[in-house]
Amino acid sequence: MKRAKVAFAGSIHEAVPHGEGEGLLRLADGRRVREDQVVWLPPFEVGTIIALGLNYADHAKELALNSQDEPLVFLKGPGTLIGHRGQTRRPRDVAFMHYECELAVVIGRTAAGVSRSEALAHVAGYCIANDYAIRDYLENWYRPNLRVKNRDGATALGPWFVEAADVADPADLDLRTFVNGKQTQAGNTRQMIFDVAYLIEYLSAFMTLSAGDVILTGTPHGVGNVESGDEVVCEIEGLGRLANTIVGDEVYGVGSQDGRSMPCA
Amino acid sequence: MTVSVSMAFADLRSIPMDVAPFRLSGAVYGALLNHRAALAALGDKVGKPPHDAAPKAPVLYIKPRNTFALCGDFVPFPAAHDELEAAANLGLVIGRSACRVAPDDALEHVAGYLIVVDVSIPSASHYRPQVRFKARDGFCPLGPKVTARADIPSPDALKIRTRIDGVLVQTASTADLIRPAAQLLAAVSEFMTLAPGEVLATGAAAPAARVRSGQTVLVEIDGLGELSNRFLGIGA
Numbered sequence: 142m143k144r145a146k147v148a149f150a151g152s153i154h155e156a157v158p159h160g161e162g163e164g165l166l167r168l169a170d171g172r173r174v175r176e177d178q179v180v181w182l183p184p185f186e187v188g189t190i191i192a193l194g195l196n197y198a199d200h201a202k203e204l205a206l207n208s209q210d211e212p213l214v215f216l217k218g219p220g221t222l223i224g225h226r227g228q229t230r231r232p233r234d235v236a237f238m239h240y241e242c243e244l245a246v247v248i249g250r251t252a253a254g255v256s257r258s259e260a261l262a263h264v265a266g267y268c269i270a271n272d273y274a275i276r277d278y279l280e281n282w283y284r285p286n287l288r289v290k291n292r293d294g295a296t297a298l299g300p301w302f303v304e305a306a307d308v309a310d311p312a313d314l315d316l317r318t319f320v321n322g323k324q325t326q327a328g329n330t331r332q333m334i335f336d337v338a339y340l341i342e343y344l345s346a347f348m349t350l351s352a353g354d355v356i357l358t359g360t361p362h363g364v365g366n367v368e369s370g371d372e373v374v375c376e377i378e379g380l381g382r383l384a385n386t387i388v389g390d391e392v393y394g395v396g397s398q399d400g401r402s403m404p405c406a
Numbered sequence: 407m408t409v410s411v412s413m414a415f416a417d418l419r420s421i422p423m424d425v426a427p428f429r430l431s432g433a434v435y436g437a438l439l440n441h442r443a444a445l446a447a448l449g450d451k452v453g454k455p456p457h458d459a460a461p462k463a464p465v466l467y468i469k470p471r472n473t474f475a476l477c478g479d480f481v482p483f484p485a486a487h488d489e490l491e492a493a494a495n496l497g498l499v500i501g502r503s504a505c506r507v508a509p510d511d512a513l514e515h516v517a518g519y520l521i522v523v524d525v526s527i528p529s530a531s532h533y534r535p536q537v538r539f540k541a542r543d544g545f546c547p548l549g550p551k552v553t554a555r556a557d558i559p560s561p562d563a564l565k566i567r568t569r570i571d572g573v574l575v576q577t578a579s580t581a582d583l584i585r586p587a588a589q590l591l592a593a594v595s596e597f598m599t600l601a602p603g604e605v606l607a608t609g610a611a612a613p614a615a616r617v618r619s620g621q622t623v624l625v626e627i628d629g630l631g632e633l634s635n636r637f638l639g640i641g642a
Contacts, residue, residue, distance in 0.1 A: 216470055348470065
């Protein structure tokens, strides 16, 4: 079972796919709407956002970093979240802003001191994350800096929350990213250095995980720069396709003479 | 909605932390190396590898919801460690959405103030310290209440006293912040919007107070009251 959270006609709804490949959603109240008529929100009530750096061997190599004996964990705040079909800002003065397609693991049951063998029983489900970074802002203090990784609207989640029962093996899912229709990133979750069960064991040893907490499990090889106007689609086998558009400063009125923003497309 | 909230909070005297819109939302951010003593304590390490240069943007951390503790709560003390650090901070409680605010009107976005104690397992690394040093359960006492902004004429010269088992171990002042409250909020809001109910801890002096299992940390900030928490050992 997969479900979305959408805004439509003045309120927020749970929605499920309606029919096959017709681009229709059915809201919980019975209304059927086209998927481009709604505003897609992150598909569940998000608690603590935990993210992994360099959790795929080939991506670690890409960034010229050595392998580790402990996961590289960082945290994100709620202001960074957006849903499917959202917009992410690229400041005009930056040279390297990149996407990161990641498997997001949603906790469903409190986890404290959980062993690896029990860990997956605490997972409610999965979704796709696109965890943007702007490397221009990297400073060598308490990395990765929030200015790089915790920007407004720079973490897309969705489109669906997919129940764990519908994902046969979270350790064998293909991930792909397309920029303007061209494939730029590919990998499989089996290439993770620290797998989902291990991450839950590791994290729950020092912090209690609660329902709604989400773990963004890292990205494979193939990150690349994106420009204003690019459409970025992250795809994970069985979880759907998460679309996002890069927009420039003018939409936010940043740098304009009178501080006014351009109308959104 | 936003307008009525901003008008209302000027009149409030004491804001309970569990009532919207001042309810703590799950996000507590804090600034590191924003106190002159904290940066000075690093000495010439600042310009050397792996750092190479002094920080330009605010250096920030996040305390997730599992770390929150209120006044009087026990802070679980991990058995594998002898000492923890308890870093006393002035915290800004956001009252209105703060996005790219100017320093001159940054404080208009603040509903009030509270004490934030950033508890950490001591670490020599400022490069990429592990999250497990700062994100353990109970590692962020907050309180004792939110004091309305109107009751604090200026956040820029408040004394912060830290006592351990009644002994004064640190006296600091917000006058020594490198980016004072308004400048810090402006710099942070340049890239991340702070929402009502979120908290921004403004930075602690160094060296941070060291606490052992069984001891009680009491932090007092002028006008904000006292926040007291006992640290107690937990099993292996």
